[in-house]
Amino acid sequence: MSNSISKRKALHEWKLYLFIVPALLLLLTFSYLPAISAIYHSFFRWTGGDSKEFIGLKNFQAALSDSIFWDSFILIAILVASNVVKLVPSIVMAVLIHRLKSDRWQYWYRVGVVLPMIVPGLVTLFIWKFFFDPTHGALNQFLDISGLKTLLVHFDQALHLGGIFSEGVPISWLGEPALIIPSLIIWGFPWIGAVGVLIYLAGLQSIGAEIYEAAELDGANSWQRFRFVEFPLIMTQVRLSLVMLIIATLQGYGLQFLLLGPDGGPGGRGMVPGLWMFNRAFLAGEFGYACALGIFLFAFILGLTVLNNRYVRVEK
Amino acid sequence: MNATASSKASVAASRRRSDLPKHFVLILLLGISLLPFYMMMQISLKDNQAFFANNWLPGLPETWQWQNYLYAIRLILPYVVNSVVVSVTATAGCLATAILGAYFFARYKMPFSSLLWPAFLLLMLMPSVANIVPLFSIVKSLNLLNSLWALILLGAAGGLVFSIYVLRNFIEEIPQDIFEAAEIDGASHFRQIINVVIPMSGSIIGTLAILTFLNTWNDFLMPLIVLRDSEIFTIGVGLIYLNGEYVKEWGQIMAAFFVASLPLIIIFLFMMKLFIRGLSAGAVKG
Numbered sequence: 001m002s003n004s005i006s007k008r009k010a011l012h013e014w015k016l017y018l019f020i021v022p023a024l025l026l027l028l029t030f031s032y033l034p035a036i037s038a039i040y041h042s043f044f045r046w047t048g049g050d051s052k053e054f055i056g057l058k059n060f061q062a063a064l065s066d067s068i069f070w071d072s073f074i075l076i077a078i079l080v081a082s083n084v085v086k087l088v089p090s091i092v093m094a095v096l097i098h099r100l101k102s103d104r105w106q107y108w109y110r111v112g113v114v115l116p117m118i119v120p121g122l123v124t125l126f127i128w129k130f131f132f133d134p135t136h137g138a139l140n141q142f143l144d145i146s147g148l149k150t151l152l153v154h155f156d157q158a159l160h161l162g163g164i165f166s167e168g169v170p171i172s173w174l175g176e177p178a179l180i181i182p183s184l185i186i187w188g189f190p191w192i193g194a195v196g197v198l199i200y201l202a203g204l205q206s207i208g209a210e211i212y213e214a215a216e217l218d219g220a221n222s223w224q225r226f227r228f229v230e231f232p233l234i235m236t237q238v239r240l241s242l243v244m245l246i247i248a249t250l251q252g253y254g255l256q257f258l259l260l261g262p263d264g265g266p267g268g269r270g271m272v273p274g275l276w277m278f279n280r281a282f283l284a285g286e287f288g289y290a291c292a293l294g295i296f297l298f299a300f301i302l303g304l305t306v307l308n309n310r311y312v313r314v315e316k
Numbered sequence: 317m318n319a320t321a322s323s324k325a326s327v328a329a330s331r332r333r334s335d336l337p338k339h340f341v342l343i344l345l346l347g348i349s350l351l352p353f354y355m356m357m358q359i360s361l362k363d364n365q366a367f368f369a370n371n372w373l374p375g376l377p378e379t380w381q382w383q384n385y386l387y388a389i390r391l392i393l394p395y396v397v398n399s400v401v402v403s404v405t406a407t408a409g410c411l412a413t414a415i416l417g418a419y420f421f422a423r424y425k426m427p428f429s430s431l432l433w434p435a436f437l438l439l440m441l442m443p444s445v446a447n448i449v450p451l452f453s454i455v456k457s458l459n460l461l462n463s464l465w466a467l468i469l470l471g472a473a474g475g476l477v478f479s480i481y482v483l484r485n486f487i488e489e490i491p492q493d494i495f496e497a498a499e500i501d502g503a504s505h506f507r508q509i510i511n512v513v514i515p516m517s518g519s520i521i522g523t524l525a526i527l528t529f530l531n532t533w534n535d536f537l538m539p540l541i542v543l544r545d546s547e548i549f550t551i552g553v554g555l556i557y558l559n560g561e562y563v564k565e566w567g568q569i570m571a572a573f574f575v576a577s578l579p580l581i582i583i584f585l586f587m588m589k590l591f592i593r594g595l596s597a598g599a600v601k602g
Contacts, residue, residue, distance in 0.1 A: 010427050016420055016505060020432070023417035023476060029454065030473035031439050037450035048453060093345055096338045105335075109342055111588065116349045118584045119356070121534045122552050123573045126559055127352040136371060136566065138355060192349045251445040254537055258556070274445050281449045282541060294446030301443035309441075 038291045038298075046288035048281070059292035069293060072264075072271045076250055078181060079272075083245045086191040087238065093192055094200035095230055113197045125258045128187045132259075134170035139186075143171070174259060177267035183259070184270060196241050203234040243308050250301050253278060273297050356577075360384055360570035367566050381567055388571035394547065395554035400579055402464050402550055403532040406471030410528050411521060414476055418483035419509055423495070439477045452541055462544040471532035479524045486517045526587065533580065551576045 042059050046052035063069060097109045119127070131138045143149040152165040164178050165171060173183045207229060215225050231238075253274035256264060262279050264271030277297065281290035358374035359367060363381050421429055451470065460466035490512065498508045514521065536552025543549055549557070558572055 007427070010424070013424065013426070013505075016424065016426055019416040019420040019505070020429075022413045023480065024432075026413060026469065026473040026476060027436070027439065029458075030451065030470055031442075031447075031477075033454060034447040034450035035442065037454065038446050041450065041453075048456075089345060093342065096342055100335055100338060102335075105339075109346070112342075112346045114584070114588065115346075116353065118581045119353050119577050120530075120551075120580050122536060122555065123356070123577050124352050126555060126573060127356055129559070130566075130569075131352075131355075136367070138351070138371070141372070190345050190348050192345055247443070251443050253445075257537065277445070278448065278537070281452075287449055287453070290449045291446070294449060298443050298446040301445070302441065305441050305443075 038294050041288050042292040042295050044288045046291075047285045048287040052288065055288075059289050060295075062289060063292050063296055066293075068268065068271060069273060069276055069296075072273045072276055075181065075184075075270070075272055079184065079249050080246050082185045083249060084242065086185075086188075087196065087241065087245075089190045090193050090196040090241075091200060091231075091234070091238065094197045094204060094234070095226060097197070098201060098204040098230070110198070110201070113192065114194045116192070117194050122258075124188070125255065129174070129259055132173040132183055132187075134172045134175070137173070139173065140170050175266055177265075177269045180260065180265045180267070180269035184255070187255075187259070193241070199237045199241065200234045203237045204230060207233055247301060247305065250274075250297070250304070356570045356573050359566055360388075360574050362567045364565055364567065371566075384565075384567045384571040385575070387568045388575045391558070391568075392551065392554060392572045392575045395549050395551045396576060396579060398464060398548055399533060399550040399552075402467045402471060403529050405468045406474075406532045407525050407528045409468065409472035410475050410479060411525055413472065414479035414483055414524070415509060415513065415521070417476075417480045418487055419505070419513060421480070422484045422487035423505070436477050436480065440481065444474075448537065448541070451538070455542055461542060462548070463542075464548055464550075466542045467532070467535075467539055467550065470538055471528070471535070475524070475528040475531055479528065482520060482524060483517065486520050487513055490516050522587065526583070529583070530580075 041052070043054060043056060044052040045055050045058075093113065097106055097113075100106050100109070116124075130136070134140060140149075143152065149165070149171075150167070152171075153167050155161075156163065156165040161178070163169075164176055171179070173179050211229055212225070215229055220228065251274060253272050256270045256272050256275050257278070259265070260270040262275065262283055264275055264279075273293070274297065277290045277293040280286045280293060355371075359371060361380040361382070361384065362371075362375055363384075366375050366379060366381075420426065421433060455461055455466045455470075458466075460469070494512055494516075495508055498512055503511065534552070536550070536556065539550045539553045540556065543553055546554075546557075555572070555576060558569060
C-alpha cells in the first residue's frame with residue numbers, strides 16, 4: 001500500500017507531480033478530449049471540417065429510427081452467442097493438457113498453443129479471407145474433397161434454401177448474403193485462444209492432488225471429474241473471458257471491415273454497430289451523426305460493464 | 317512380490333496408453349490452428365501455375381520461387397520498417413509514461429492522487445469505439461494527419477491506463493524498506509525508479525511491452541484513416557491495398573504476409589518463455 005503523507009512532506013515532494021504529467025497530457029489529449037468532443041459534436045451537423053451547424057437532438061432522433069443501426073445489434077447477439085460456443089475448444093484443450101501425466105508434454109503443448117500467435121492477427125484474417133475464396137480457397141476445396149459439399153447440397157434441397165449450396169457451383173462464402181453470418185462465425189476455426197487456454201490452465205493448476213484422489217475413490221468418471229471438479233474451479237476464468245469477448249464483439253469492427261469492407265458485405269449482412277459508425281463518418285461524411293451513434297454504443301457498453309462489475313462483486 | 321511389480325508396470329503402461337487419445341485430440345486441434353501458417357509458408361514459394369495445380373502440398377524444393385520473397389521484401393519492407401518504428405516508439409513511450417505514472421500513485425498518497433485514480437480507472441471502463449471520429453478531428457487539428465507521430469501518440473495513449481493499473485499494483489508490493497534505504501543513500505525519485513522499480517518489475521514490464529506492441533502492430537483502422545501517402549503506410553494499410561489488387565499472384569501475396577509476420581516471429585522466438593510466464597502469472601493474480 002502506498003504511504004499516507006503529511007501536507008508538509010507532500011509540499012517537499014512536489015516534484016513527484018511531474019511524474020504524472022506525461023500520462024495526464026497523453027490521456028487528456030487522446031482519451032478525455034475525444035470523449036467530450038464526441039458528446040459535443042453529436043449535437044451538430046458536421047462534416048469533419050471547420051463549419052458545423054447546431055441541430056439539437058436531431059442526430060439522436062435520426063439514430064433512434066435508423067434501422068440499419070439497430071438491426072446490427074441482432075448480428076452482435078448472434079456473434080456473442082456463437083462466441084460462447086467458441087469457448088469450448090479452448091476449455092477442452094486446457095483440460096486435456098492439464099490431465100496429461102507428463103510434465104514435459106504439458107510444457108510442449110503450452111508452447112504449441114502460443115505458436116499460432118506468431119502470425120499477426122491481421123495476417124491471420126487475410127489468410128482466412130483467402131480460405132473463403134470461392135475457387136482457390138481452402139475451405140471449398142476441403143468441402144469438395146471430403147464430400148461434405150454433397151451433404152450441404154442435400155441440406156439445401158431439403159430445406160429449400162434456394163441454391164446457396166448447389167453442385168458444381170463454388171460456394172461464395174463472402175459473396176452470398178445468406179453466408180455472411182456463417183462465415184463470420186466459422187473464421188478462426190478451431191477457435192483456440194492462446195490467452196484463454198493459458199488462463200484456464202493456471203486455474204486448473206490450483207486443483208490439489210487430494211481432490212483428484214477423492215474423486216477417484218468416489219469412482220468419478222472422466223466427465224464427472226470435469227463437471228464437478230475442474231469446471232467449477234475455472235468458472236471465474238471462463239466468465240472473465242466471456243465478458244471480455246462480449247465487450248470486444250460489441251466494440252470491434254476490424255474483422256468485418258477486413259473480410260467484407262466498409263459496407264458490411266453483400267446486403268449489408270455483416271454490418272455491426274461500430275462499422276456503421278465508421279461508415280457514416282468516413283464514407284458518408286456525417287461526422288456529427290456518427291458521434292451520436294457512438295454515444296448510443298458507448299452507453300450500451302458502459303451499461304454492460306457496470307452490470308458485469310456489480311455481478312462479479314456479488315459473486316465474490 | 318513379483319505379481320505386484322508386474323501389475324504396477326502394467327498400471328503405468330495403461331496410464332501411458334490412456335493418454336494417447338488426448339495426444340490425438342490435442343495434436344489435431346493444434347494442427348488445424350497452425351493451418352493458416354502452413355498454407356502461408358508453402359504457397360509463398362509457388363508461382364500461380366503451381367498454386368492452381370496443387371495448393372495444399374508444398375512443391376519440390378527445386379521449384380521453389382524465391383523471387384516471390386524478393387518481390388515481397390521490396391514491396392513490404394518499407395511498411396514493416398514504418399510499423400516497427402511506430403510500434404517500438406509507442407511501446408517505449410507508453411511504458412516510460414506508465415512507469416512514471418504508476419510510481420506517482422504507488423509511492424505516496426499525494427494530495428489529489430485519490431481524485432485522479434478513479435478518473436484514470438474510468439477510462440478503462442470507457443469503450444474506445446466512440447472515439448475514432450473525434451480522434452480523427454483531434455489528429456487533424458494537431459496537424460498530425462498523414463504522419464507516423466499520430467500513430468505513435470495514439471498507440472502510447474491506448475495502452476497507458478491498463479499499464480499504469482498493473483504497474484501500480486506491482487510497485488506497491490515492493491517492500492517500503494528498499495525505497496527508504498535508497499532514499500537514505502540520497503537517491504532521487506528518478507534514481508529509485510531506475511534502480512529499484514525497473515529491476516524488480518522486469519517481467520511484468522516485459523509482458524506489458526509485448527501486449528502494447530501487439531496492439532499497435534495489429535491496428536489498421538487508425539492508420540487507414542490517418543495515413544495518406546504510401547511511403548509512410550504501416551503494414552496493415554499496405555496489406556489492405558495489396559489484397560485489394562485485382563490480379564493476384566498468390567505466392568507473392570503469401571510471401572508478403574510472411575515478411576509482414578517476421579518481426580513478431582522473431583519477438584516470439586526470443587520471448588516465448590517470458591510471454592507464457594507473464595500471461596499465466598497475470599491470470600493467477602487477476
